[in-house]
Amino acid sequence: MSKLPQISGKKAVKAFSKAGWIISRQKSSHMIMTKSDSIVILSVPLHDELDRGTLRGLIGLAGLTVEEFVKLL
Numbered sequence: 001m002s003k004l005p006q007i008s009g010k011k012a013v014k015a016f017s018k019a020g021w022i023i024s025r026q027k028s029s030h031m032i033m034t035k036s037d038s039i040v041i042l043s044v045p046l047h048d049e050l051d052r053g054t055l056r057g058l059i060g061l062a063g064l065t066v067e068e069f070v071k072l073l
Contacts, residue, residue, distance in 0.1 A: 004055055004066060007073065011070035012055060015072040016062060032037060038063070 013023065021033040021042060033042040033051050040061050045054065059069045 004052045005070070005073070006049050006052070007055070008048050009044050009050055012044050012050060012058065013046075015069060016044065017041075018072045019060065019062060019064060019068075031062065034061075 001071075009031065013033065015021065016033055017023070022034050023031055023036045024041075025032045026046075029046050031044045031046055033044060040063075042058055045052075045056060052063060059066060062069075064072075
């Protein structure tokens with residue numbers, strides 16, 4: 001299992017965008033992302049540092065592995 005880096009919410013949004021997720025709206029301090037072929041909605045907190053557990057959960061919801069996500073960074 002690859003170790004997740006400590007990244008900001010903005011970097012996570014950029015990486016998910018490279019994987020085909022698009023920003024649909026922003027609600028408070030969370031960026032809401034959708035993908036046309038998925039029923040899943042990602043809610044990425046725009047914090048300076050995301051908790052690794054939160055990030056790992058978002059990666060799983062997006063259908064990515066940790067290794068694939070790290071390559072997108």
